[in-house]
Amino acid sequence: MSTADRGAWLPPHWVKWLAWKIHRGIYTLSGGRIGLSRPRDRRSGTLRLTVTGRRTGQPRSVILAYYEDGPNLVTLAMNGWEEPEPAWWLNLRAHPEAEVVLADGTRAVLGRAAEGDERARLWARWREIDLRLDTWAARRRKPTAVVVLEPR
Template sequence: MPSAPNGGEPAGYRPPDLTLRGAEHVRRYLETDGEVGYEWNGVPILLLTSTGRKTARPRTSALIYGTDGSDYLVVASAGGADRHPAWYLNLLANPVAVVQVKARRIPVTAHTAAPEERERLWRIVNDYWPNYEVYQSRTDRPIPVVALRPE
């Protein structure tokens, strides 16, 4: 992606509105069954509750998602950080989780896309959030795409 003339983010990067994020995003989504927080910066959001790999306690994150058939797709981008987000590490340790889409809670099993399927799924999630390409440009780690398959 070409760089912006001022040397900042690449052309086409859309800075998100961060007024609702993190724990506050999760809290408002839960309180309203997604009436507040389901749509964020024009994209759909689900809540992912995984089991903490160190604490064994439930951990909930608000994540942009796409779909592939009945699978929910999420991206372990962390904005292009060099480390995987905690929710992804939790899923690696225990792939059984729950997603909430609006008021609906769905048990799922997580699967990280293998290299041969990642390319196709990457295109799907980028249709939802083109900034993922920018996030990938910020790090050397391949950003995982995770399929959350309903049980």
């Protein structure tokens, strides 16, 4: 592996899947007391997003990294940098009204994809948080959606 490729290295899918399962398990077993954090300086926070399943109509939850942009929360529809779109993003596009649990409370939100200049600005902010962002995003054939969760 060359030095240039080293920055693009990601763990195998099963490692990411296991880490996500453990994180959700800790959150669930602690009754939500452990597993969520606020963003600080150049670090993202973690939130729990609950959306309505596009096929089942049932609530579906996922823990995501985010940062704040004024009153909005910003995340990426990246699926661990794997190729398919994450299910939560497909569900949110079908049913934009959702709920977010943060380290300091719950919010009702409306989800949408950032477009144009807004997307470029929000992507640049993510790049400040994660210097490998462009390298990882290049692994995907389609652009990674920058998701804005607006208060409703």
